[in-house]
Amino acid sequence: MTEPLRPGATIGILGGGQLGRMLSVAASRLGFQCHIYEPGAAPPAGHVAAQVTTAPYEDLAALRAFAQSVDVITYEFENVPTASLDALEALRPIRPNRRALAVSQERVAEKDFLTGLGLQTAPYARVTDLAALEQALERIGTPAILKTTRLGYDGKGQARIMTSEDAPAAWEAMAGAEAVLEGFIDFSHEVSVIAARGLDGSVACYDPGENVHRAGILHTTTLPARLSPGQRTDAVLIAARILNALDYVGVMGVELFVTPQGLIVNEIAPRVHNSGHWTQAGCAVDQFEQHIRAIAGWPLGDGSRYADVVMENLIGSDVDRVPGLSRERNCQIHLYGKSEVKQGRKMGHVNRVIRGLT
């Protein structure tokens, strides 16, 4: 499929969480219907989708039926098994492509790819046993952080190493999984670029936002980020280089550390990204619609920023603050329809619009 998808077409989304939910809403604005594929019952995205399939990611028959019912497949969840992706791709295009998924699913592959492009990352080493970890610590030094190479998400599967004595406990925390040791970066702050690439190869980036984390989870994203004009240009060029190298189609989140030695790539995510939720309040076309436009083969939309915005995540019991938030001026509330409140669970977010720009 290289022709633009026509209104009335169906978009398949792997994963039914809040990202799938907001993608489905954006797709509806362009006249598309969405079919959500999600193993868990009663997914948030199902409240605003035309169709839901509830089945495991390993159920090839369900995946094939799903693929046959849609025109193009995208995802909010990146850890779909390879055999399942093979089955889907035999029937319909998957966007962003498999290479983007493969690179971002595995931390070492990601860093090898990024450094291969001439981009800066934290110093890193693959670690498969305690001896390798100790060797890597000698080269990289402490403090450092040990992470499983796969399935990392919101600070899970990570262990800090403050001195070499922490090594055995850190390795134990990996539970035998392959890991990567990353050196600490002395950065002043973190920014992220939400970048999009269309089927025609055109690239558009949103203005970078500045991220603050709490307990390993994104807390706020503030627009504009503190960046010099030169850093702002660098940030966009880095993102564009990554997208072009992957022949990427869709929206990607690129997290960057700001250091005196330049911008260092922390992580890339081949999907709409939490740090891009502010675009719902500050742009004519938000990151969700931009992603849908890209994977549908439409021209990328106008993502220029017309307001200063602070996005704040509502984590766990933060959602109890909604009655008060609903009385605040300039405050856009987005709740995800999750019935159970759990510690660390993303329940919603608010976008505070600070002022309009002329």
Next chain:
Amino acid sequence: MTEPLRPGATIGILGGGQLGRMLSVAASRLGFQCHIYEPGAAPPAGHVAAQVTTAPYEDLAALRAFAQSVDVITYEFENVPTASLDALEALRPIRPNRRALAVSQERVAEKDFLTGLGLQTAPYARVTDLAALEQALERIGTPAILKTTRLGYDGKGQARIMTSEDAPAAWEAMAGAEAVLEGFIDFSHEVSVIAARGLDGSVACYDPGENVHRAGILHTTTLPARLSPGQRTDAVLIAARILNALDYVGVMGVELFVTPQGLIVNEIAPRVHNSGHWTQAGCAVDQFEQHIRAIAGWPLGDGSRYADVVMENLIGSDVDRVPGLSRERNCQIHLYGKSEVKQGRKMGHVNRVIRGLT
């Protein structure tokens, strides 16, 4: 129910067209689920709703099951039979209330209500036969317009009377239905106020927009409207008086003619309104979310305008312009997911954001 509805609650919507569709999307942002009740198959709102009931408005059993599955009932369609409303209201609150529906369903009742509040309307007379029409024409003069008192929508069931000789043909066009004769108003332009009233009696109005019609259907709404500061205040006061008098809860569209003798009320609609679609591009909280907030007993949201906007409807084959529109800057596209293009059918709209306001 006077307590605010909690996230997770279900809102029932009578009517599954584009208004129901955009209401359902807005409800999802606040963590609500929607259940759509619509006689027609495959309603546009069903693509973004948790549940759909397909049944006629006369099916009391289906209506009761629908009511029992929701926490509050609202509507995008105003011509639901009285017996059906009785059945629904016995089980769940209907917001806006029955009085607002009764007044707006019948043109003479509406004008009696408005003039009873001391507001100006076009001169009008109830017409039940040709003799009454001729008598009314003597008093009101020509040109005038004859309309059925019920079920009027987008210029249907209307006949213009340029001279008294047109009277018999105009009366025939009513097909025996009760009608109202309205005198022409010499107005410079039409504006509309999208007004909201909360369960606590608070009122909030969006900035008035200026409407241009084509062939009896809204073509564009432009913000800001051409109004003097005094007219702007009058417009808001008129809307607030109407909402308070009806003990209204929800969003209402109030169409006003601008004349040298002041603002004249053309029509009121007890629901979100086509001339309020611009709020999706110019306000932190749009008319759809404002309506959901009101009927859910939440505080009204911040509807202050931060951009100049022109909303343009895509009627019938206008939708073929979407590929070109998708390349325009500052252009927000909203398609309704209707599969069949028909002449005069509202297929979507675009909001063009002209500039940000500080």
